[in-house]
Amino acid sequence: MQTAGAALHAPDSLAVVARSLTVELGGKEALTDLSFELPTGSSVALLGPNGAGKTTLFRAAVGLVQPVSGSIEPGSGPVAFVPQRLELEPSFPATVRDVVRMGRYGELGWLGRFGERDRALVDGAIEELGIAALAERRFGDLSGGERQRALLAQATAQDARLLLLDEPFAGLDAPTNQALRDRIRRWRHEGRTIVVATHDLQSASRDYDLVICLNRRLVAIGPPAEACTEEVLGETFAGRVVRVGELLIDTAHHHHGAG
């Protein structure tokens, strides 16, 4: 998460600060010279085609990959990262409640006592994501949508200041999709910062405070009205965006773009 000599956290008013961030994967540049700041309490759509480096940007932010130059620093407080895929043995020995409880382990450490506040956060998250009836079921027995709810409840229970969600809407059933939208809105109300990687142009231009257009380098960052112009999106998606009446459609991913 930190490069040598740049160990300072971002100030409280900023949730993420990237300075000339360059990341290589397998010898090739995956992110080139990214600089931006995300104000605390904003909801941010991270927009870009497959291979644009959205996941890499998240991984760099939480320290899973080290930049070759530059830096990316989250602000103070815990960070929740919800990766896109979860590969798990179907018989993994954890109930839905166990999975949500894991959200507390970061703060509690190895042996910290599971206290009243932890229990309240876990129960609240389970209630809110509508999975109370599933709480004692084995996580591996759930459907895809139910799993995603459990993982969102885990992130909720984490009580993080910054949430990084990697393609959270991909393949969701309609009720879970709605639950996630509500949850993102509420996170923002609570003053948290949420960054959502997405292909969904409509949602990006409508539902978020800021849009980052990424294609290995920073194409644009700003409020949707500025960042979601036809020109910018054309550059971001390398000409694969077409205008159909009022709608901009990413032709490579229009099957994800509903809603």
Place this chain on the structure above:
Amino acid sequence: MEWLTDPFGAEFVRTGALAAAIVGVLCGVVGCYVVMRGMALMADSLAHGVLPGVAIAFVLTAGAAGSEPDEAALWIGALAAGLLTALGTNLVIRRSRVREDTAAGVVFVFMLALGVAIASRIEGYSVDLTSFLFGDVLGVGGDEVLVSALLTVAVLALVALLYRPFLLISFDPQRAAALGLPVDRLHLAMLAIVTLAVVIGFRVVGALLVLGLLIAPAATAALLTKRLPTMMALSAAIAALAAPIGLLASWHLDVAAGPAIVLVAVLAFAAALLLRPAQS
């Protein structure tokens, strides 16, 4: 009732049963991580990895034909070779782009061949090789039981201490790393714990069969439970019970003790598969 008690009239059978039950508790608990992380092949690689270390210790300390090898040297040789195998396999997996099962497979045949090659230098080698590969549960001494028991308590304490980090890295290494956990070092710690279980279990059921005690009870428990603490408890209970039941079977059917214990554990798995309640 005599068929039940007769076999345990002899002290060496009682000692063997106790040693196997201790190993069962240890392998039953540690095996849960092997099963829930899909590391069976890695564990197999570790189990074979102890062979060259044991063989070298044997050759170095047994000296002239017929003299007994040094017990402590065998333990240390097994542990050192097992840890080297863990590190080696881990390195091959990270540095080469081969799949994990291929990497573990290559390392394990190398260690097996090396172990047998070195052991073939020992006079009367087929007898010693058999006990390396299939264990010698009825030849376990009282002081060995004590060492096994102490090491088992130490490993169980470690598992309790590392319960949360191990659960997190097993569930999702990416989330765990994002929480600031040293995922790589924890993974190595887990491999070291599996190695310890293998080394302790190897004396009883042998390098080829210790995997059975690691996997079968844990897999059985995985079928019947949905939480890690209950899975560990059930797995330990099954593996510990397999020891006296296996020895009974061994006595009455006149078959080798180590394989009999492992067969009981695997039969428990088969029974659970057939009898478990239908999935809701």
